[in-house]
Amino acid sequence: MKRILLCLSLFTSTYLSAQTVIVEEQYEKKNEPTGFRYLPNSKKFVIFKGETLPIGVVDYETIFFMTKSAYSFDENGTKSTLFESEKLANCTFSVTENSFKAYGGDKISTKSDLKYYLDNVYNGSIKKDDIKNSNSNYFGFINSNNNFTARAWESFDRLFFNSLFFSSFNDFYDLGFTNQKGKDKINFEKDELYLEVFDLKSNQKNRVKLETPKLDLLKGNSLIESMHGVTFSCRLKANDTFDMVTKSLSTEQNETTIYKTTYDIQGKKIKDVALKLNLKDNFFVLSSCGAGYVDNFVWDVQAVNNYYEDSNNGDMYVYGIYTNKKSKIHKGFDPVGFYIFKFDKDGNKIWESINPLKDKYFEDVCCGLSFKLNLFGYNGKLLFTNSVNEATEFSNYAVIDKTSGNVLKMNRVNYNNTTSFARTRAFVNNTYDKEGLKNKAFSPVSFVAMDLSPTMDSYLKTIPSKGNAVYFETIFSDQGIWLVETDNKEYYKVLLFKE
Known part of the structure; x- marks a missing residue:
């Protein structure tokens, strides 16, 4: 009997040490989670909180969430305040992760002033019209899973519900491109190329002509x-x-x-x-x-x-x-x-x-x-995933050794795209499910995470299948797998699973 109890104790301690509850909170009226972001350089997880705005007329000025506060958490769950008592939208971090910008003002839209927080301290606002002619979309953007997307036209729902600024700014400058006439439509082969540099501290703009790469490297019969x-x-x-x-x-x-x-x-x-x-x-x-x-x-x-x-x-x-x-x-x-x-x-x-x-x-x-x-x-390696959304939904994945390129593990996971989980607006909005995990919705890469982490897979099976549907998102990092869990109504939770 003592041996059984000892084994159970060891199993429980191992299970607990493999996962950490980073934050767990109930929804509050006008103080609900509105977004999240993992910062790979800082190794911190950021939660934005605020309120859902009335939907109104859906157009290019529509903003669906107002952010009032933001908090960061390290891998041990230690909490830091980034800001509180603000009225912001589309908070996006710079490449350094030390600064962020957002739409701000009492009436928020995509025509609002741009507010810049340098080293996470409010620096000032810039009128949208002052930099709107600087074409920043060439800088692409980083999504919530830290993938770089270059010059991609976003689909309608992603544009509005997960909109982020292009990754064109750092702790000192916001950048864009124009041609010799100051226009943002650029013919790379015929136009002169100018870098538009907006100095965030002096609130001044400068144009710099660039020497473009050699086009003969990009054209030819071969x-x-x-x-x-x-x-x-x-x-x-x-x-x-x-x-x-x-x-x-x-x-x-x-x-x-x-x-x-x-x-x-x-x-x-x-x-x-x-x-x-x-x-x-x-x-x-x-x-x-x-x-x-x-x-x-x-x-x-x-x-x-x-x-x-x-x-x-x-x-x-x-x-x-x-x-x-x-x-x-x-x-x-x-x-x-x-x-x-x-x-x-x-x-x-x-x-x-x-x-x-x-x-x-x-x-x-x-x-x-x-x-x-x-x-x-x-976890110090590379993880390749290929997620397919056709008649059969599945993901192939492979864990790759960084030193040699050898495949350490490879597998395929199946799931279903169930549109009954679809939400118009939500903190986490995924529509994929899997047999054995009733009333739960995931992103495609979440099923890869389950296959890689037995601890995470076991944890998910402990969540009751009755009641509100529960939505999940996963983020891979060298600290492990971050799991965001919420029913989009009453509670949200962030956990970190280490193997």
Whole structure:
């Protein structure tokens, strides 16, 4: 009997040590959770709180949530106050995570003043009209799962319900691009390119002419011509530099190159890096991984792959999917596997990991609009996920060793898209479920998290299936798996699972 009790005690202590309740609160009237964000550099989880606004007329000025306060939590659940007693909307952190901006004012809309909090202290407001002509969408944005999306046209519901600012600002500047006439519509091949620099501390604006990358690297008989012309995307590095990124794809479709040019804020070119990928006997196809943009549902060369950059050492991991049958880049295809190439900060290839996915359902996927690719940093490793939303919903995933590129674990998880869970507006708004987890809704990557974490899977099975539907979202990090749980009515909860 003593041995049984000892075993139970050891099991309980292990279970408890593997998960931490970061925050658990009841909903309060006009003080409910309105959003969240995990900050990978700070290693903190942020909860925004406020109230749901009347829906009114749905247009491009509509704001659905007013944020009044924000709190950050570390992996032990230690709480810090970012701000309280404010009236803000769409709070978005800078690349440094030390600053954020938001729409502000008594009557909030997308025409409201922009309020900047530098080092999380209110710095001042800028009239929307003062910077509206600076095209910041080239800087893309970071979503709640910390994936970079470059120049992607968002669908209607994501635009309004999960809207974030483009990642164009740091602790000193907000940036954009215009042509020689000061217009935000840029022809990368014909126009001169100017960097619009809005100094947040002095409240002054400056224009800097940029030397554009060499276009002969992106055009020629050996390369596939982009349907939309040569274009680019940008990523802020820190407070003083940013990268301009362009791509080329060979007509044979087995070679692609990412050209990354680093500039300082004064427009001076600092460094050129080329990441060259070759699939030999296989072929690149369009990957729905945030690397390109959509126009009438046509994906272009820029959407062939994406990359994840390690902020600690500058290593870059380029990822996407491939096929073994050459076809027109804009037409349907049958994918057969995924790839990850690792490069150092100077563009030298360290390893390549090309992996077939022997999965009939995956091979039957016909186009890049049917699935979503992600690459996460997770427990000191890489986690690749490919989530498919067709007649059969599933995710393939693989855990990859950062040092060697070896696959440590690979699996496939199934689930269902059940629209009965759909909400018009909610703190967490997912519609996928799974047999055995009644009255619970998840995102596709949440099912991957369950498969990776037995502790999390066991915890989910303890939640009653009766009562309000419960919604979940997961975020992968080097601290473990963060789980957001809420019934969107009475309570919310954030947990961290470590294995």
